[in-house]
Amino acid sequence: MKTLLVKYTPREERSNSKKLLDAFKNEIKNSAIDVIDLCIDVPDLFNVQNMNAYIHRDYLKEEISHEQKKSMEKMDRMTSQIKSADIVVVAFPMHNFSMPAPVKAWFDSVMLKGQTWDAADGKYLGLMGGKKALIIISSGGFYTNGPMMNWEHALSLTTAEFQFMGFSDIRGILNEGMNAGDERVQSTNIQKSLDEVKKIATEWYGK
Template sequence: MSKKTLVVTYLPSGERSHTKKLVDAFLAAVKGKAPVEQLDLLKDLPDVFTAEILGAYATRNYMGKPLTPEQTKAIAKMDRMTAQLKAADVVVVAFPMHNFGLPAVVKGWFDSVMLKGETWDINDKGYVGLSKGKKALILNSSGGNYEGTHAGWEHAVSLAKLEFQFMGYEIIETVAAGGMNAKPQEAPEVIAQAAEKIKALVANWYA
């Protein structure tokens, strides 16, 4: 099976980013094993549903009607990001937690690629994911830890996972480095352990 890989990043902390260390571990491990394309969401900001884009989406994807040239243009970036995701067998999405959830830019990317008739659809049995036989890896870091009593506060990784499930991804893994701010003295060790997990996962997925 082809293992064409798309790595989607949102790393606004730049070189200081904790999350970037996880991305670097993935890229180093996968080097030479598969073709890798990168989408830097800071350089290529996803669109969000304006009235115009939502109108084009509803017209084409729900009503099955043709678009005007203006509508085609309005939804073009979402279409491009969706086609890029659909062309990949493995997708890696890397982002920090912001305010307990997915950073807005990453949510914008999910909204851009979760197009009905492209990555999911509705049939007589209900909702159906169209991304069969594909794998997703979520890389995340956060200031706190969200296990145990605070599990219900975590809406970043959990939402990304749900979006991939809805699109039909069959294997969804997460490597998260928690406690980056709560226990900064332990951060290097937590990141090192996460990097080891990523290495093992790549060895398994790209064997």
């Protein structure tokens, strides 16, 4: 069994998302662990060269040049990391109501046609069946209830990305209200998220 931990937690030791990810990591049993730190291992963005390489290789099924192959190297490596994992955990803070740009770039890097999803007869097909995903997101505000409910595009988008790739079991934790200005609310919410993280880890790896 293999677990892939994908993190973008630039506040490092102060990050609540990191604390939750570390709590999950402590519960992992009988599994190899692969870690991608998106603050260090920054995913490529699509540009003119790699976009053309991707289209010609994976959509048009053409032979591409050595330079074009090289332009896809990091995306291909990140894609093989997600393909080889049985469980994928992503952890990051909400930025401007969605996922931070490096996290989006990671999804763009691994959501390659013919690798993690495909299309046939006008239908999309996720190729990652049987895998599990856990999404851990911290946010300053509240989105489960209240006036900001419709502004939540972090957990909803991340869930959709994993669904599109066909993941069989997708769990999401929105560790919200971290900037509520009320320490009791904050610590109650963190504890609730920690309990949830541990419950999911026990369910997936055993006691």
